[in-house]
Amino acid sequence: MIRSSSAFLLALLLSSAAMATPRWGTEAHDRLAAAPGAPATPVAITLDACGGAFDASLIQTLVDLRVPATIFVTKKWLDHNPAGTAVLLAHPDLFELEDHGTSHMPAVIGKDRRIYGIPAAPDAAHVEAEVAGAAQAIRTLTGRAPVYFRGATAIYDAQSLQIIRAMGYQVAGFSVNADAGATLPEADIAARLRAVRPGDIVIAHMNKPAGATAEAFAATLPQLLARGYRFVTLSGARLQPV
Ligand SMILES: [Zn+2]
Numbered sequence: 001m002i003r004s005s006s007a008f009l010l011a012l013l014l015s016s017a018a019m020a021t022p023r024w025g026t027e028a029h030d031r032l033a034a035a036p037g038a039p040a041t042p043v044a045i046t047l048d049a050c051g052g053a054f055d056a057s058l059i060q061t062l063v064d065l066r067v068p069a070t071i072f073v074t075k076k077w078l079d080h081n082p083a084g085t086a087v088l089l090a091h092p093d094l095f096e097l098e099d100h101g102t103s104h105m106p107a108v109i110g111k112d113r114r115i116y117g118i119p120a121a122p123d124a125a126h127v128e129a130e131v132a133g134a135a136q137a138i139r140t141l142t143g144r145a146p147v148y149f150r151g152a153t154a155i156y157d158a159q160s161l162q163i164i165r166a167m168g169y170q171v172a173g174f175s176v177n178a179d180a181g182a183t184l185p186e187a188d189i190a191a192r193l194r195a196v197r198p199g200d201i202v203i204a205h206m207n208k209p210a211g212a213t214a215e216a217f218a219a220t221l222p223q224l225l226a227r228g229y230r231f232v233t234l235s236g237a238r239l240q241p242v
Contacts, residue, residue: 024115025108025157028150028173031199032232033240041198042230044237045069046174049077050104050152052207054084058214059206063091065221070234072100072150072172075137077207089141096233097141098148099169102133107151107160115153127160131167148172148234154203172234174203175242182211189216196224201239 034041047058047069062069071088077100078085088095101107106115107127113120121127131149138146149169151160156171164171178192182205189204189212196202204213 024113025155027154028171029242030173030239031175031242033238042232044201046203047071047206049073049207051076054081055206055209055214061218067231068094068233070096072098074100074104075102075134078137097138099134099146100150101130101152104152105130106153108157115155127163174201176200176202178202178204179213182208182213186212186215190220193220
C-alpha cells in the first residue's frame with residue numbers, strides 16, 4: 001500500500017515536471033500533415049545531437065532496418081564527433097542533417113533567463129549566430145543548406161521565432177517526446193514508441209550512448225515496421241502545428 005502510494009506520488013511529480021512549461025517561451029509541437037490521396041501518413045523520427053557523444057548503436061539500428069531519420073545537430077556536436085559525423089554522412093539516403101544551433105543556446109532572449117537550467121541568448125544577435133553557425137557547418141559538410149531549425153530545449157519566445165523565420169528556416173516541433181533527453185528507462189521509451197501513431201514526429205536523442213534510447217528503438221522499431229508504418233525525413237514533409 002505504502003509502495004503503491006509513493007509510486008503514485010512519484011508519477012504525479014514526474015508528470016507535473018514534464019508538463020511544466022518554462023515561463024519565457026513555448027514548446028513547439030507539430031505533426032506531419034496528411035497528404036490528400038496518399039496512403040497512410042508516415043512517421044518522422046527526429047534525433048537531436050545537442051553536445052556529448054555519438055550513439056553508434058542507435059544509428060546502426062536505423063541503418064540495419066533502413067529507417068530514415070532527421071538529425072538535428074549542433075556545430076558543437078559536429079566539431080567533437082568527426083567519426084559519428086562520418087557515419088551519418090555515409091548514409092545520405094537515410095539521414096538528413098538539420099540545424100540544432102551552434103552552441104546549444106536556447107532560442108529565448110533575456111540575459112537572466114534560463115531554460116531547464118541552460119542560460120538563454122543574451123540578445124537577438126546571439127539567436128542569429130546560433131542559427132547561422134550550425135547552418136554553415138552543415139552546408140560545408142553536406143553541400144546542402146538545412147531548412148529546419150530546432151533550438152536547444154525546443155522552447156522559443158516570440159522574438160526568436162521571428163528571427164528564425166526571417167532567416168528562412170522553419171521551426172521543427174514534435175508530437176512524441178520519446179526519451180526526455182535520453183533520461184528515461186528503456187521500458188518507458190519503448191512504451192512511448194509503441195504508442196506512436198501515423199503523422200507523429202518523434203523526438204529522441206543520439207548524443208547519449210549511456211542512456212537507454214538505442215535499446216528501446218532496437219526493441220520497438222521492428223514492431224512498428226511490422227505494423228506497416230512508413231518513416232520519412234522532414235524535408236519534403238509538411239508540418240502542421242498541434
Ligand atoms: Zn538539444
